[in-house]
């Protein structure tokens with residue numbers, strides 16, 4: 001299973017929620033809560049990732065600094081070195097990248113532009129659906145229908 005198949009199976013697969021680096025951490029937290037997601041790609045133009053901000057970053061800074069961090073900018077607390085994936089990367093390789101890097105989100109890049117984002121939940125769901133289909137096909141072969 002490839003990243004492009006995981007994206008295709010995802011409702012709104014090509015939509016990536018981004019936030020400007022100059023937005024406040026409070027604005028980012030409000031957006032994460034409203035959209036019920038765990039991370040935002042930080043970008044000025046919507047297609048070039050400058051960083052990534054996840055709920056983990058906000059929790060870490062609230063723990064360190066207290067609520068004053070909510071008035072800081074996203075750029076101050078985001079992760080700058082963003083790992084990405086490509087449409088033709090295999091799901092197992094993506095899971096390995098996420099496990100080794102200890103993160104749960106990967107922007108999908110094609111020709112220098114971000115075309116989607118996959119979370120560990122999207123990959124696991126796609127693998128479970130694939131296994132269920134394989135099981136059904138095998139049962140069909142064994143039962144002869």
Ligand code: AMP
Nearest residue numbers: 052054056079081082083103104105106
């Ligand atoms: P997550 O598990 O995705 O909520 O993120 C855990 C930590 O990894 C946070 O500090 C994020 O900013 C960072 N992070 C999330 N996704 C990525 C990524 N694709 N590349 C680099 N760092 C990331």
